[in-house]
Amino acid sequence: MNFPVQGNLDLHVEKEVEIDGVGMGVLTDGTPYLTSRGLARLCGVESSTIVRMGAEWLEDVQRPRITKIKQILEQRSLSLASPYIQVDGNTYWTGAVCLAVLEYYAFDASQSDSAIALQHFRTLAGRGFQEFVYAQVGYDPNQRIDQQWQKYHDRVSLVYNSVPNGYFGIFKEIADMIVTLGQNGLYTDEKFVPDISVGRIWSGHWTGNNLEQVFGPRIKYEHNFPDYYPQAAANPQEPWCYPEAALGEFRKWFREVYIDKGKFATYLQNQEKAKALPPAFSQQAIEAFTKKNNKLN
Numbered sequence: 001m002n003f004p005v006q007g008n009l010d011l012h013v014e015k016e017v018e019i020d021g022v023g024m025g026v027l028t029d030g031t032p033y034l035t036s037r038g039l040a041r042l043c044g045v046e047s048s049t050i051v052r053m054g055a056e057w058l059e060d061v062q063r064p065r066i067t068k069i070k071q072i073l074e075q076r077s078l079s080l081a082s083p084y085i086q087v088d089g090n091t092y093w094t095g096a097v098c099l100a101v102l103e104y105y106a107f108d109a110s111q112s113d114s115a116i117a118l119q120h121f122r123t124l125a126g127r128g129f130q131e132f133v134y135a136q137v138g139y140d141p142n143q144r145i146d147q148q149w150q151k152y153h154d155r156v157s158l159v160y161n162s163v164p165n166g167y168f169g170i171f172k173e174i175a176d177m178i179v180t181l182g183q184n185g186l187y188t189d190e191k192f193v194p195d196i197s198v199g200r201i202w203s204g205h206w207t208g209n210n211l212e213q214v215f216g217p218r219i220k221y222e223h224n225f226p227d228y229y230p231q232a233a234a235n236p237q238e239p240w241c242y243p244e245a246a247l248g249e250f251r252k253w254f255r256e257v258y259i260d261k262g263k264f265a266t267y268l269q270n271q272e273k274a275k276a277l278p279p280a281f282s283q284q285a286i287e288a289f290t291k292k293n294n295k296l297n
Contacts, residue, residue, distance in 0.1 A: 011087050015137045024133050025092075029185060030141055032133035033092035036084075042098075042124075043105040044116030053101070054091065057083050068108050072100040095129035148187040152178060154226040155188075163221050167241040170202065171195040171223070173250065177289075184288035190229045191276040197267040198258060199239055205253055206242070215246035259289060 016025030023035030040047040056066055083097045105117035163169040220238040225231040258264055268282030
């Protein structure tokens with residue numbers, strides 16, 4: 001059986017607290033975690049024990065505790081290359097692993113007193129690890145989602161009525177793509193501006209195929225970026241907008257050429273290479289579109 005492997009993304013700590021010696025927090029993607037010291041405290045063991053566990057995870061000859069914890073994880077359809085993730089040089093233990101380690105020390109470890117681990121295992125397993133950490137650090141996932149959408153909302157507020165009647169603009173027309181990505185945790189910002197990529201390639205398609213002769217001339221319109229975007233230095237900008245008669249042609253091209261023929265993937269990969277986007281962003285974005293298309297087909 002193949003299980004998902006835990007990956008490392010370009011993340012940072014959003015909120016962190018220490019309560020009764022238990023360090024915990026939430027990463028920028030909403031992932032709750034415990035620090036090594038925090039997990040050790042909940043298990044009733046020394047911090048060095050948890051640190052050694054991480055170091056022993058991939059040893060050829062596994063210690064019994066590692067074997068047992070991995071078995072617990074496999075029962076939950078998880079196989080992890082590492083029991084923790086590293087962010088900004090620090091080690092963080094996420095929910096599934098924390099519960100598996102707690103379960104081991106509550107029921108299987110040979111230590112003389114398992115009461116501490118048992119108490120905390122029951123608390124976290126009953127309440128839910130994510131809910132527990134969110135409550136302790138004062139983290140509201142709904143507020144985070146609103147903040148993630150804010151930059152896109154700010155752009156929409158500046159351009160929603162700027163395209164002349166009878167024409168369509170690229171930014172508004174690819175809103176479905178932006179929403180699909182956002183629903184999968186991939187939000188647009190000043191580093192990720194896909195309408196520029198779409199607009200340039202569609203413009204080449206327009207002129208290369210002499211579509212003006214078919215649909216009529218395109219015209220310029222005023223487009224502004226929010227003041228805090230670096231692109232705002234060139235405000236007001238004048239991208240092309242296109243006759244509404246060409247909207248069907250654009251949507252077909254966007255679906256069959258820009259997405260299906262890999263132009264979107266190439267754009268994302270180039271942004272990753274330039275370090276404008278985090279590693280694995282392109283893979284996640286393409287997977288999001290694949291899931292959506294599978295639902296539609």
